[in-house]
Amino acid sequence: MRRFRFLLSRRWVLFLLTVLALAWVAWRLGEWQFHRLEDRKDRNAIIERNETQAPVPVTDVLGIDAPVSSDEEWTRVTATGTYDVDSTVVVRYRTRDGAAGVDVVVPLVLADGTSLLVDRGWFATDNRGTTPDDVPAPPAGEVEIEGWVRADAAGDSAAVTDFSTRAISSAEIGPAIDREVLEGFVDLRSESPEPEQALAPAQLPDLDNGPHFFYGLQWWFFGALALFGFAYLVYDESRGGRGPVRGSRRQPAAGANAETGGQSERSMPPSTGSMTPVTKDAAGDSRKAAARPNSSGSP
Template sequence: MNRWRFAFSRRWFGYLAVAIVFAIVCVLLSNWQLARRAEKTNEISLVTDNYDARPVQIGSLLPELDSFDPADEWRPVVLEGSYLEDEQVLVRNRPRGGQPGFDQLVPFLLTDGSVVIVDRGWLPTGNEQDLPDVVPAPPGGSVTVTVRLRPGEPTVAGRGAGAGQIATIHLPELAERVDGPLYTGAYGMLADENPAPSEQRPAAVQKPVADEGAHLSYALQWLIFGILGFVFLGYAVRQEYRALNADDPEERQRAEERERRRRAKRTDADIEDELLDASSVNR
């Protein structure tokens, strides 16, 4: 036991404290990755359960203008009324496939007088100006529209937009621009229009890919790192023990046995490398 007394010194207790703190940090990072994975899994479940569900009337999911249940994201709803084309806006900074662009938002006036923001899709930035080359008009007159519900977006500090544009789909801000009571709990991502528009509509939003990412593997890696911290500490203690007890007959015998086993495992290639190294030193 006296041979291991050095391991109970203040120095080694300090190393142990560092290993414990490192392990705690690794566990926290692992839990964070698991939480990220749970968020992704929930998003995938919403898309799987809701994206192709049967469309319902908007009032059954949004009983109040400012109500929205996150569990209803991507649920299809049917809107009947007409587009307010003169009050449409473009959302800036909407890249797609590495290309900059905009989303076209058009308020939709329902038959009961309330208004829903409809995102008709994506438009690429023009070749000669910071605007789409063409902003297609929505269908005129009475229209039946199917949309998928999405929650509004927060504002972004310091991000501005020009006339007829908006930085994010911040529904309270859009409510100040629209004449009429606006749904501020959610907006609609266009799925279908009847009758079809006379002009080609913007590029439709693609169904999200069911990919939870590498969060689980990252979580396991952080746990392994935390364990390796203690493994490395044990290795360092063992190495110092061998150095301090190099003259002890029992330890010297164990060292010779380890060297014998190491040499027994050498391959012909290892022996050739050692001979080449020795010859290069003697030159």
Template sequence: MFRFLLSSRWIGFALFVVLLSAICVRLGLWQFDRLDHRLAQNKVISAHFKAAPIELPPGFKVDDSTEWTRVTATGTYDLDHQVTVKFTTRDGAPGVDVVTPLVLADDSAVLVDRGWIETDNTVANPDVPAPPTGTVTVMGWMRQNNGAGGQATEPVDGQVRAISSIGMAKSVPYELSNGYLNLRTQDPKATQALELEPKPELGQGPHFFYALQWWFFALLATVGYFWFAWAEAKERRNPTRIDGFATPS
């Protein structure tokens, strides 16, 4: 009854189902890997948020284990090398993030994302609030450089598309600390504050349900194969009759 499964058409169909199911299972496992990574990062972030801020040490390396460390730094803002990050939005509104180097006592600097302001985000050098003048002490989270390369992180007309101390390095006359700082507080305060970066979401995200979804697709493909095979076997056993004659199989 099922000898037709050895035909080239059905063997090809079976190989397609096996390949599709394997891909779906692998994607489900990948989503679980991402879930594990996110939960591990949540623990790291929570631990950093509970710890007291530290003074930004020289040569501080921002990676998965140190990102979101709360640090303090004291220096003066360098408006001559300030950039804005275009194509950013908040609740659907266009705007820019304002990134200003903070020059430290040893003549190095750290990039400070001072916050976001609603504005036309494609205009070079938009009018944004100035930071405090003179010596300023800031506190914030250290963040990893954005992985975008090329022109995305290199200033053009005072704008970038992503923040990276590596991309900014050639455009400033001092050494930049690795990564950048998301501002939380500063003393003295600015005359007009920007909208600060919100705290990261520490939930598990959609990865668990995405994994189940991919595994459901694998199951659906497998069940579909056997259903179509059963349907054809049934048709071959009891061929449809038209005007008293069996249709050719």
């Protein structure tokens, strides 16, 4: 165990705590994605169940100060009344297939005087500040509609200004048009009689499971990778930090001379001894005459 005493140092203890914290966060994020997957499956099951049921009167589902529950969303309902065209509200920034547009919400006044907010569909615009006067009018007189129940939006996006909003909320639209409205709203499926110019109908939600399963696996993989990386660094440090191969010293070059400290013959310095010049004796002349002494020793 002496090899692992370094784990008790302050640096390694802090490193370990950091890795454990990252692994825990990755685990929790993975669980969160799997919880979202279960929520998505439950929502899809509710939508599929409600879509296959026969429509019921809207007052059986919606009411005054009665929030729409998750089990009631996408229930098919019917209602009969008269559209209040003067209280039309446009929902901005609704795009379809990359095209700009708005949703058109018109209150349907019921027989008891209360109003039902009906999202009649989508209308393409040129992004120049569409007003209620710019959208096609609904059918006049008494109208029978069928649609899907939706829950109110929440947050600042639901605020209503000049009969315009970014999200539909009966709690905000009701006071803005000065009408008592049922809580929630209805995405229109059909209306009778039909209008002169129909709007694009509401889009039903996708019933797939989304990317949550793969996101969850990714987060768990990141956590396992952090733990594996720490274990490898501990292993490497216990071996002296020399990597996976021990004793990887550089070997002497092939043909090195051991007696000369690994130097090859080509790299050895030349001998310090003197060299005798080469001479030519023909005709008593020599290229090194100045260097050759007279045999008699006199000039």
